[in-house]
Amino acid sequence: MILFPAIDLKDGRVVRLLKGDFATVHQVADDPVTVARAFAGAGAAWVHMVDLDGARDGVRRNADAVRAVCETGLRVELGGGIRRLQDIEDVFKLGVYRAVIGSAAVTDPELVRRAVETFGPKRIAVGVDARNGRVCTAGWVEDSGVEYREFARRMEALGVRHLIFTDIDTDGTLAGPAYDRLAALQAAVNCDITASGGVGSNEDLRRLQAAGLYGAIVGKAYYTGAVDLALAVREGGPQA
Template sequence: MKLFPAIDLKGGQVVRLVKGEFSTAHPVAGDAVETARAFKAAGAQWVHMVDLDGAGSGTRRNGAIVAAVAAAGLSVQLGGGIRTLADLEAVFDLGVRRAVIGSAAVAGPGLVQEAVKRFGQERIAVGLDVKGQSVRTAGWQADSGLDWLDFARRMEALGAAILIFTDIDTDGTLSGPPFERLAALQRAVSCGIIASGGVSSNEDLNKLAGMGLYGAIVGKAYYAGKVDLARAVREVRP
C-alpha cells in the first residue's frame, strides 16, 4: 500500500481542518517544503497536497509552494480548485505527478473522461468526498445529493482508475478509518482506492494495507505524533 502523508495549504500555511470545516483551520507546521523533506527522510515517496483556497473558491493560490515541494523530490498528488483541462495542464506544469478532480467531477463528469484520455489513468484521481450517503463538493461545503456508491460506479465507467475516498465525519478526528464503508466501496468498484480520514495509529494503517487498498492518506495523526511514518513505510510497503 502506498502512503500519502498530507500537506493542506491555506493562505500559504500548512494547516489541518476538523471534519472539513474551514473555521477549524489551524497551523500544524512551519514550512511546507521542510515538512515534505521530513516525509522523504522517513521513506515516503508521495505527498498528498490540498490547496484549500482552491477547494473553497475555485482559485488556486499556493502554486509556488506546490512547485517547491515537487522540486524537493516527492511525487505530488494535488487536489483543490482543479476544474478544467487547462487547470490540469497548469498543475502538471508545476511538477505535480497526479491531479485530483473533486467538485468538477460532479458538475461535469465528462471532464474525468477527457482527462483520463489525455493524461492517462495513473495521473488522474477522482475525489469521493462523502458525508452520510451523499457526495460533497465546494471544499465539502455543498451537498450534491448524489449517492456515493452510484457516483463511484459512474466514475469507474468514465475511465477513472483511482478514487480517493474521504469520510468527512471521520476526517481530522483521530477516530479510526471507516473500514466498513471502505469495504463497501471495494465491493462496488474495481478502482484503486486511497483511504482518507480518521487514521489514528500505525495499527490503522496496517489494517488498511491488509484490506488490499491502493493507498492511505495520513494527516492529523502524523502531526499529532500518533503515527510513526518511518515505521509505517516499512510495514505497509509491498
C-alpha cells in the same frame, strides 16, 4: 500499501481542518518544503497535497508552495480547485504527478472523461468526499445528493482508475477510518482506492493494508505524532 502523508495549504501555510470545517483551520507547520523533506526522510515517496483555497472558491493561490514541494523529489498528488482541463495542465507544469478532481467530477463528468483520455489514468484521480454516504462538493459544504458508491461507479465507467475516498465525518478526528464504507466501495468498483479520514494510529494503517487498500492518507495523525510514518512506510512495502 502506498502511504500518502498530507500537506494541506491555505495562504501558503500548512494547516489542518476538523471534518473539513474552515472555521477549525489551524496552522501545524511553518514551511511545506521542510515538512515534505521530513516525509522523504521517513521513506515516503508520495505526498498528498490539497490547495484549500482552490477547494473552497476555485482560485488556486498556492502554486509557489506546490512547485517547491515538487522540487524535493517526492511524487506529488494534488487536489483543490481543479475544475478545467487547463487547471490540470497548469499543475502538471508545476511538477505535480497526479491531479485530483473533486467537485468538478460531480458537476462536469465530461471533464473527467477528457482528463483521463488526455493524460492517462495513472495521472488522474477522483475524490469521493462523502458525508453520511452522500458526495459533497465546494470544499465539502454542499451535499450533491449522490450516493458515494453510485458516484464511484460512474467515474469508473469514464475510465478512472484511482479514487480517493474521504469520509468527512471522520476526517481529522483520529477516531479510525470508515472501514465499513471503504469495504462497500471496494465491493462496488475495481478501482485503486486510497483511504482518507480518521487514521489515528499505525494499527489503523495495518488494518487498511490488510483490507487490500491501494493507499492511505495520513494527515493529523502525523502532525500529532500518533502515527510513526517511518514504521508505516516500512510496513507498507514498496512505495512506487
